[in-house]
Amino acid sequence: MSRAVHEESWVGGYRDYDLVKEFVAALVAVTLLTVGLAFVFGSPDVHQITLAQWSNASPSDFLATAATELDRTSGSATYGAPYTHDPSAAQKLGPITPQNWPGVTKPVDTVNDFVVMPLRAVPGDTQLTQALGTWDATSPGQRDSWAKGYDSALQTASGDPAKVASGSYGPVPVLLGQLLRLAQSGGLDGALLEQGRFYMTDYTKPLLFLADGTYLEDKARAEHLGGDQWGMMNETGNYPGQPWLWLYTFWYQVKPFSTSDNADALVWGLMMLLTAGFVLVPFLPGIRSLPRYLRVYRLIWRDYYRSVEGSRQLRS
Amino acid sequence: MSWTSTVRDRSVEAFPPDRLLPDQQPVYVASWIYVFGVLTIASFLVVLATGSLLAIKGPMWWHTSDLGHYVNSLHLWSVELFMAFMVVHLWAKFFMAAWRGRRAMTWITGAVCFLASIGTAFTGYLVQQNLDSQWISTQAKDGLDSVGVGAYFNVMDFGQMLMWHIALLPAAIGVVILLHVLLVRRRGVVPPLPARAGGDP
Amino acid sequence: MAAVDLNGPGNYVHWGVVQISVANLVVILLMLVVFALALLLPFPGRRRDR
16 A cells, blocks of 8 residues: 555554543533633733822822824834824835835824813813814914924923923913813823714724823733733733743744834734645645654553554564 | 535544544553643533533623632633643644654644633633723724724624634634544554664664 | 632743743743653553554
8 A cells, every 4th residue: 555545544453432421521521621711710800090190199190191183103103004094104015015005094193082082071161162173273284383393392391391391382281181170080081082973882992092002011011911021921920821822922022023013014014824735734834744763652552552553573 | 426425425434433442552652741632622622511500690790690700710721721722732742753754734733722722711801890901902903903804803892802702713613623632543643753863673 | 619719929940031920930830740751651561462
């Protein structure tokens, strides 16, 4: 018989084997293990952060972030597709920019969505109403100039509005100050999520705003969840995380990925390639021969080889 | 010939009952390493069952109820076991070069199961509605957005991610597992690599 | 609620560029041990050639 036929179908001996009993045993074993592990170790649940919590715990970081939303320099505002129109912002995968291909499918206007529209809903504050009126009556260029001026002055003042140098900021200090108050009262969480609707299941806007600041990141890094901490593999506390993501996160730890602006595109492009290779192992010369050279199979089938090679030795 | 009788006859031809559910295995199937496939399937069923328990009371239950939290723990650990058994099974199949003898599709369906499971676990983390979810979603979006996928698969959209997690992905995995097991039954368990020089046993 | 409380600051092992949680390391090592045991432990069963 040729080797190919031998590999396809077995014509040798069989033994009794109870598959259904094996399955039931496996089910019982897994159930018991699961019940036991869950009882002993439980599961993690580190509480979510609200914008209220963020703005109360770290008002300077909140204000600084809000200033970058208003002058469109935040991470979200300068992201490009799928949130904003800026083809130059896309990550490059060699010569191509797949980030741009779908276009802006989830439009986010940080100025209006994150700052102005939530403030419009705040009732009975004459100072705010006047500030909004001034804002509305001004050209976009002037608004931008005020916002940028205040942003950099705030940075110089380490996020403390009381220490901001005097300058021409228009209604911006009032707008941002009121946004901080709105956030601290808990009103901004709802406003960012609902955006005028009643039911909502899409948290894109509050999450983008949250992630533009450093509060969320600080909390995450404290739990070793940061990108350069192999964070993709980790879970909060001492719980096991996702060890199967080891190769995905590995690339982010080493050059050239760790220092590249295009890290995400490069890593995901590389992983798509390696994933294709993994799926197609049977067709990859060299890789598909590895098991033969590594010889672990000799251990798995040792009884079979003993009986076959033993009997051949007897014959010869 | 009707469609019905064609489907029935082809099915029975491909999978006669004693091939679909044999009560014998080749003599070389005699290692504990062979139980990891069935352990993976058993774990998958426990994952589905515990997930279903969570579905009964909805996604917020585990934050506000001790029983809910325990059920969440059941779901987490059944997933850890599922992934662990699957990977050990994968290691075994690699070292056996189990794709030999026209079994490439068995390997491929297995690999797809593995990848789909990673994706399903990922969406599970996203719908926990805690700090993990907030961080994982805002980080993962960068990877997905950079290759254009994030424009359609929005990890910050809780509703979308929950439906992928409890409906689309488990169904896909279930179908692929079924194909995978049927392929194993069709081709039989892969025979050992040839014995030492000397040819056939 | 759980018998062993895994909340609190995580324990991590550092080795060059590698940083791995003790929890993940334990999981991986356990898997390797289980794999080795599965290969080495004798599997019971009658051999009845047909």
